[in-house]
Amino acid sequence: MLEVDSLYVAYGPVTALRGVSIKVEKGSFVGVVGPNGAGKSTLLNTIAGVVKPKSGSVTLAGSKLSGARAEHIVGKHLSLVPEGRRIFGQMTVLENLQLGTTVRKDREQARTHITEMMEVFPILGRFRDRRAGHLSGGEQQQLAIARALLARPEYLLLDEPSAGLAPVIVDSVFEVLKRLHNEGVSILLVEQVAHRTVETADHSYVLQHGNIVARGTASELLQGGLLEAAYLGAD
Numbered sequence: 001m002l003e004v005d006s007l008y009v010a011y012g013p014v015t016a017l018r019g020v021s022i023k024v025e026k027g028s029f030v031g032v033v034g035p036n037g038a039g040k041s042t043l044l045n046t047i048a049g050v051v052k053p054k055s056g057s058v059t060l061a062g063s064k065l066s067g068a069r070a071e072h073i074v075g076k077h078l079s080l081v082p083e084g085r086r087i088f089g090q091m092t093v094l095e096n097l098q099l100g101t102t103v104r105k106d107r108e109q110a111r112t113h114i115t116e117m118m119e120v121f122p123i124l125g126r127f128r129d130r131r132a133g134h135l136s137g138g139e140q141q142q143l144a145i146a147r148a149l150l151a152r153p154e155y156l157l158l159d160e161p162s163a164g165l166a167p168v169i170v171d172s173v174f175e176v177l178k179r180l181h182n183e184g185v186s187i188l189l190v191e192q193v194a195h196r197t198v199e200t201a202d203h204s205y206v207l208q209h210g211n212i213v214a215r216g217t218a219s220e221l222l223q224g225g226l227l228e229a230a231y232l233g234a235d
């Protein structure tokens with residue numbers, strides 16, 4: 001289990017997280033939704049070790065992650081798809097995908113999975129030899145997700161993967177996430193697209209102004225009106 005306990009994060013005078021606790025059981029699909037500036041990216045970046053918390057802890061299967069260097073965390077157990085699709089623009093699509101498999105030892109299977117990713121995201125197959133920097137934003141997002149998946153992480157962390165994508169591509173992103181979940185990958189999905197996320201995840205948290213203000217299954221959050229309340233109360 002991935003466990004975040006009482007995380008408190010500040011950027012100088014700006015407090016981004018005010019004692020956030022969440023749990024991602026192994027094999028589960030957990031959503032974190034909330035309005036702009038709620039602290040969603042900060043939460044993921046702190047779990048991945050990119051941002052250091054002021055207090056609180058992140059533990060994975062009982063071992064403390066907080067304080068470990070990002071590169072020791074990401075790649076070993078967790079794979080983060082950051083906001084804003086950081087791909088290597090000068091490298092080809094195929095080279096970007098191959099980079100995603102460098103942490104793996106099963107080279108032969110890794111090659112098969114690259115081919116699989118090109119079937120899941122056909123555009124990546126079509127443009128495999130094209131420089132990634134020449135792809136559109138939506139295509140780059142598909143590449144960023146595919147690359148993270150190729151590390152075959154136990155926990156896949158995604159920061160707003162649907163941002164800026166055409167609806168049909170958003171559908172395929174959610175389909176891929178559901179499939180991975182069925183295959184046993186634990187997923188922590190941070191999104192502004194609240195309804196869809198809550199309906200897809202087993203369990204979701206609503207973040208507002210750095211606090212968890214609601215949590216539950218889709219029916220608990222939707223029937224209780226908790227989701228709307230969090231978004232309406234945000235401004």
Ligand code: ATP
Binds near residue numbers: 011014016036083
């Ligand atoms: P969005 O959906 O807009 O990405 P978010 O929910 O991911 O928002 P964060 O990006 O985590 O929210 O930001 C939380 C708060 O921390 C905001 O008030 C934001 O302005 C602030 N913040 C984030 N990064 C920094 C930074 N590097 N320096 C200063 N303040 C920051």
